[in-house]
Each structure stands twice: as structure tokens, then as C-alpha cells.
Amino acid sequence: xxxxxxxxxxxLVIVFFxxxxxxxxxxxxxxxxxxxALAGERxxxxxxxxxxxxxxxxxxxxxxxxxxxxxxxxTGDFGTNFAGRPVGDQLAxxxxxxxxxxxxxxxxxxxxxxxxxxxxxxxxxxxxxxTILVSTVLATAVPIFVVGVSxxxxxxxxxxxxxxxxxxxxxxVAFILPAAVxxxxxxxxxSRLMRSSVIESLETDYVRTARAKGLSSRRVVSxxxxxxxxxxxxxxxxxxxxxxxxxxxxxxxxFNLPGIGNLLFQAIRTHEGPTVVGISTALILVFLLTSxxxxxxxxxxxxxxxx
Amino acid sequence: xxxxxxxxxxxxxxxxxxxxxxxxxxxxAFIPLAVLALLLVIAAVPALFAGIFGNGDPRVCDLGxxxxxxxxxxxxxxxxxxxxxxxxxxYGTQSSIIVGxxxxxxxxxxxxxxxxxxxxxxxxxxxxxxxxxxxxxxFPFLLGAIVVLxxxxxRNVVTxxxxxxxxxxxxxxxLVRSSVRGVSQTEYVLAARTMGLGWWRVVTKYILPNSLAPxxxxxxxxxxxxxxxxxxxxxxxxxxxxxxxxxxxxxxSAQSKFQLAPHLLIYPSIFLAVTVLSVIVLGDTLRAAFxxxxxx
Numbered sequence: 001x002x003x004x005x006x007x008x009x010x011x012l013v014i015v016f017f018x019x020x021x022x023x024x025x026x027x028x029x030x031x032x033x034x035x036x037a038l039a040g041e042r043x044x045x046x047x048x049x050x051x052x053x054x055x056x057x058x059x060x061x062x063x064x065x066x067x068x069x070x071x072x073x074x075t076g077d078f079g080t081n082f083a084g085r086p087v088g089d090q091l092a093x094x095x096x097x098x099x100x101x102x103x104x105x106x107x108x109x110x111x112x113x114x115x116x117x118x119x120x121x122x123x124x125x126x127x128x129x130x131t132i133l134v135s136t137v138l139a140t141a142v143p144i145f146v147v148g149v150s151x152x153x154x155x156x157x158x159x160x161x162x163x164x165x166x167x168x169x170x171x172x173v174a175f176i177l178p179a180a181v182x183x184x185x186x187x188x189x190x191s192r193l194m195r196s197s198v199i200e201s202l203e204t205d206y207v208r209t210a211r212a213k214g215l216s217s218r219r220v221v222s223x224x225x226x227x228x229x230x231x232x233x234x235x236x237x238x239x240x241x242x243x244x245x246x247x248x249x250x251x252x253x254x255f256n257l258p259g260i261g262n263l264l265f266q267a268i269r270t271h272e273g274p275t276v277v278g279i280s281t282a283l284i285l286v287f288l289l290t291s292x293x294x295x296x297x298x299x300x301x302x303x304x305x306x307x
Numbered sequence: 308x309x310x311x312x313x314x315x316x317x318x319x320x321x322x323x324x325x326x327x328x329x330x331x332x333x334x335x336a337f338i339p340l341a342v343l344a345l346l347l348v349i350a351a352v353p354a355l356f357a358g359i360f361g362n363g364d365p366r367v368c369d370l371g372x373x374x375x376x377x378x379x380x381x382x383x384x385x386x387x388x389x390x391x392x393x394x395x396x397x398y399g400t401q402s403s404i405i406v407g408x409x410x411x412x413x414x415x416x417x418x419x420x421x422x423x424x425x426x427x428x429x430x431x432x433x434x435x436x437x438x439x440x441x442x443x444x445x446f447p448f449l450l451g452a453i454v455v456l457x458x459x460x461x462r463n464v465v466t467x468x469x470x471x472x473x474x475x476x477x478x479x480x481x482l483v484r485s486s487v488r489g490v491s492q493t494e495y496v497l498a499a500r501t502m503g504l505g506w507w508r509v510v511t512k513y514i515l516p517n518s519l520a521p522x523x524x525x526x527x528x529x530x531x532x533x534x535x536x537x538x539x540x541x542x543x544x545x546x547x548x549x550x551x552x553x554x555x556x557x558x559x560s561a562q563s564k565f566q567l568a569p570h571l572l573i574y575p576s577i578f579l580a581v582t583v584l585s586v587i588v589l590g591d592t593l594r595a596a597f598x599x600x601x602x603x
Contacts, residue, residue, distance in 0.1 A: 011441065018442030026455050137591075141584040143535045145542045146558065146576045149565055157566060246447040250539060264453070268545050273457055280454045287447045 005296060012292045019288065020073065023281055024066050073285070078278035087278035090263055098259035100171055101252065102244040104179035105186075109244075110237060113187040117194025117233065122221065124199060132195075136188035144247065148181045148254040165256040178255040182247045186240045190233050197229035204228075238294035242287035335592035339585035346582055349397060350404040357394040365394040365552055377570060384570040387560050395552055396574050402553035403582065406468050407534040413472035414479055415526050419519070421476075422483025423510055427491055436480070443477040449536065456545045467546055471533055479522055479529070486518040493517075520597045528590035531583040538579060554579045 044052075060068070072078070078087040120132040139147075155177055156164030167174045201207060202225060210224045211217075245260075252258075253265030260279060267275040330336045349356050357365065362381060368390035377384040383392035425436040443451075451474045459466050490496060491514060499513050540546030541555025542562070549556060554575040561571035 014438055015441050015445040018438070019445045022442065022446075023454055026458065137584065137587060138580070141531070141535075141580045141587060142576065143538050143542070143558075143579065145539060145562075146572065146579075149562060149572060153566060153569070243447055246449050249449065249453075250543065253543070265543065268453070268457070268543055276457045277454055280450045280457075283450050284446060284454075287450070288445050291445075 008292055008295055012288065016285075016288060017070075019284060020070055020281070021066060023277065023284075024069055073281065078282055079274045087275055087282075090275075091260060091279065091282055094258060094260045094263050097167065097257055098245065098248050098252070098261060101175055101179055101182070101248055101257060101259060101261075102241065104172065104175045105182040105244050105247075106237070106241055108179055108183040109186045109190055109240065112183070113190025113237070114194050114230070114233060116187075117191035118198055118221070118226070120191065120195040121198035121202065129195075132191060136191055139184045139188045144181060144185065145250050145254060147184060148178070148251055151177055151181055152254060165254075167257050174257070178251045178257060181254075182244055182251050185247070186237070186244065189236060189240075193236055194229065194233045197232050198225055201225045201229040235294075238297065239291055241294070242290045245283055245286060245290075330592060330596040333592055333596075335588055336596075339589040339592075342581060342585040343589070346400055346404060346585075350401045353398045353401060357397040362391045362394060365390060365398045367391070383574045384568070386557065386571055387564055392557070392570065392574055395557055396554070396578050398552045399554045399557060399575065400578065400582075402464050402547060402551055403534050403537065403555075403579065405464050406471070406537045406547075407530040407582075407586075409465070409468040410471040410475060410533045411526050411530045413468065414476040414529070415522070417472070417476040418479035418483050418522070419515070422480040422522075423487050423515065425480070426484040426487030427506070427510060427514065433484075437484070440477040440480050440484075443474060444481075446474055448474050449539065452536065452540055453543070453545055456540065462546065462548050463551065464547065467537060467540070471536060475529060475533065479526060482522045482525060483518070486521055487514055490514050490518040521594075524590055524594045524597060527593060528587055531586035531590075534579065534583055534586075 076088045078091065080086050116132050116136075120129045123129050152164055155162045162177050163174050207220060207224055210220045215224075248259055248261035249264050250261070252261035256262065260283065264276060264279045264283075267279060331340075368388045369385075370389045372385040372389035375381075375385045375389075381391050381393065383396060386392050386395065421436050421439075425433040452470055455470045455473065456462060456467070459470065496509060496513050499509050504512075537546055538553070538555030538558060541553060542559045544559070546555055547553045557575040558572060558579075561568075561575070565572045
């Protein structure tokens, strides 16, 4: 177990340096003059250019610049926006909203994904199963922003049952619609995974034994089937949490929730390059951390993975 | 002579032909294939279809018609600029299909190359490629694409496909690697090696033909998710740019007016959803057909 943890953390370190280097190389070292971009049409004198180059350490070798950037990331420095405000401050303020949104969506995924999957498996071949299958496939084929905008139109504008946008109504009312929209995609995957693994375990020998012992079918399903067929869905749910954070970009924009995704959305709209990179990098790092936590948790739960 | 002696792949190929015939008879395969064939024709010669209702030019626009609903000759109505929505949706097919297919082909080429090297060579090549795969899997897809597209100077069909491919190959490469490793340990590959065939010959004649099926299935489904990602990125304002014509751009421009003119949102969405759905259903049918456990 301790070896597995150490190995996983070493892997995280490699991936962390790899990911940040890829971002750095692709974003900051691409051809193009950042000073020119900063100045726009205005002509700059040699001394001003030299000053700016010194201020941003642009004359250092690429590797030195990269490590300075890493040092910044590790101390929470994600750069500044055009108005001069640190991106880190904006992130800190927006973070709780995004976390609440992602957790709400996650909760919906777990409850409805697993529930629908088990229902479909137990009613295999009936119209219930077919309806669940068809609707989950349909749900994955429609882009999230189309679902979001349509849901906003129907529930918010036409029927007026839920707030159209903003977080004034607070949790949970303001978060129901956006969370449901983000959850749809993962929910579809969870229910399909759950369905196939429940069907698989229903056909195993130990379930037959349990039935032969005369256990009620409720007990067979809840004790013998559920525990052994939850693993694929749990694995997916765990990794999906990181993706949910990414999914908030589009949904927070649509529903105007003041979270990290909305910051990113606005930054793209207003062409604030450095802010876009800073926010995305922060989200990617969170994603990496969650995936490691998930793996460790997984190893703790499933003895076969420990080794 | 040598070819006749070494052509052990023939029975396998014959079996594959049988599988294909059985697959094609299922509605889960021929319906999506027919839809996709139609979409490919539309993408190849949009002019042929755009003119059906009289107004075939997506760029002939009259601001006086802005967001007008459907009427005779314009079955899908007009968009914000007063352009015919039907002609735009037809012409938009091209970008979506090209981005989906080009991205997947690029990702697949990279994945097969790297995955095969990693799976057959082992050692430091395997370690290096696997770590590289880990690094790119470390990016949540959409965010990685946002970071890179943010600094791409000109975003067109090719550059968007390249960026999407950069973040979609690792998943396929991992599959290729494990599938190739499994096949490499079979007896017929060992036999081929023992007969003194070179690495290239063993890989191309024996290993790859027998290990690509699961990867192709996932790649098929990937076309769908790439098309969705392109439209999402375009919607965010960081994918394709006007004057390109694409479903994502139409949906993005529909956003501010959809309450007054839902047709702006509905028609491009239907085309997008049908395309993606066909790809997903086709992939699922293929997966079932090539998975020996689910063969009846």
C-alpha cells in the first residue's frame, strides 16, 4: 500500500511537470512578441522595451523562465489580468461557487445514474430498460450548451419554475438547473456502466447460490449484486469529478453563476489571453490532484489494486 | 511461394468478412451507416442539397429578414443576419464532418504508431511513450484545447482539428498498446518471429490486423465526441471563426436570440445530434459485434 502511494505520487510529479511544461511551451514560447501585443499600435522606445523584458524576465533562458513560472504556480501565482489584478485572487473568490455546482452535479450523477442503471438491469428487455437506454444515448449526442440553453428557456422563461440565471436564489434553487445540465452526460455513462455490470453479476454463480439459499430478491440485489457491480461506476464517478469542474465553464456562462468557469468564459469573450491560461492551468491542476486522490481512495477500497 | 506459406492471416480475414456481413444486417449498423453516407455526400457537395428549396446560397442575406420564422422557400427560417438557415445548416455539415474525421484520423495515426512501438518494443521506448500518454491524459479535454486554441493565431478547420487531435490521441494510444501487447504474446506471432520475419513484417501482417478492432470501435465513437467538442469550443468563442460556416457558429449566434427565434437553435442542433447519434450507435453495434463475449 505504501509503495502504491509513493508510486502514484511520483507519477503525479512527472505528470505535473509534463502538463505544465506543455502549457508553458505551447502558450508562452510560441512565436509572436508579447510586448508588441501589450503595446498594440503605440510605438515603444528601446529603453521601455528593455524595461518590460527585464520586468517579465524575458531575456532568461527558456528553462529558467519555466521554473520561475512553476515557482509561481506552486505559490498560487497564476499571473495577472490586463487590469493588473492577480488571477489567483479572482480564483479564490469564485472557487466556492464552482465547487458547490460540481458537487451538486456529482450528487445527481450518483443518485440518478446508479438508480437508473440498476432499474434498467433489473427490468432488462422491457420498455423501461429501452427507454432508459435510448434517452441516455440521446443525452450524450446533444452538446451541453444546447441542453443548457433549452433548459433555461423551458424551466426558467416559459414555465418560470426555476431561476433563469444568477445565484441570488442561493443553494439549492439556483443550482438545480445548471447542476442537472452538467450531470446529464456523466449520468448517461454511469447508468450504462451500472446496467451492464449488474447484468453481469446477476448471471454469476454466487448470485445463483444466494438465490438458492432462499434469500429475498431485494436482499440478493442489495447485498450480493450491488457491492460487486458498483466498481466500474464508482471508478468512473471518481474520475468524472475532475471533468465536472471543466464542464462548469460552459454551464456557468449560460446560467451566469459567478464561479471559475464563468471567469474563464468571460476571459475568452474579452480576449484576455493571460487570464484564460491562468484559470485553465489552475483547473487542470485541480483535476490532476483529484485524479490522484481518487486512485488512492480506490486502492484503499479495492484490495486487488493494492498489490 | 513464400507468401502462400506465410499467409496465416487468411482464415482470420475470412472470419472478419463474416463478421462484417453479420454486422451490416443489423439495423444498428445499416441505419447509421446510411445516415452517415448521406451526410458525407452533403459535406462533399453541399450545393446539390442547399438549392432544393430555392435559396441555395448561405451567404445571400437580407437584414430585413432577420430571425424571421420558416416560410415558403425557406423551410428553416432566417438567422440573425437574415441568411437562409437551411442553406447554412447544409453548408455547415462540411466543417463538422471534416473536423470530426480529420481529428480522429490524425489521433489514430499517432496512436497506432506510438502504441505499436510501445507495445512491441518495450523498455525505454515503452516507458517514454507511456509517460507522454500520461501527461496528455492529465489534461481535461476541453480545458487543454482552450489553453492551446487561445494562443493559436488563426483558428480554422485544420488548426482546430490539430489541437483536438493533440488531446485525443492518448486514450487511443493506451488502447493500441494494451491490445498490441496481448496479440504479441500469441503463438502465431511467436511462430512468425521464429521463422525469422522482421519487426515490420510481423507488426504489419500479424499484430496490427488482429489488434485494431477495439481501437477502431473507440475511434468511431470519438468522431462523435470530437464534433460535439468542436461545437462547444466554437460556442465558447475559441473554436472556428466567422466567415467559416459551421453548426457551432450558428448555435453560438442563436444564443442571444433563441427566445424570440427558437428555430435558430433547433435546426442546427437536430443535424448535430443526428450526426453524433449515428456515430455513437454505429460504434456501439461494432463493439457488440467484435466483442466475443457478446456474440450469440
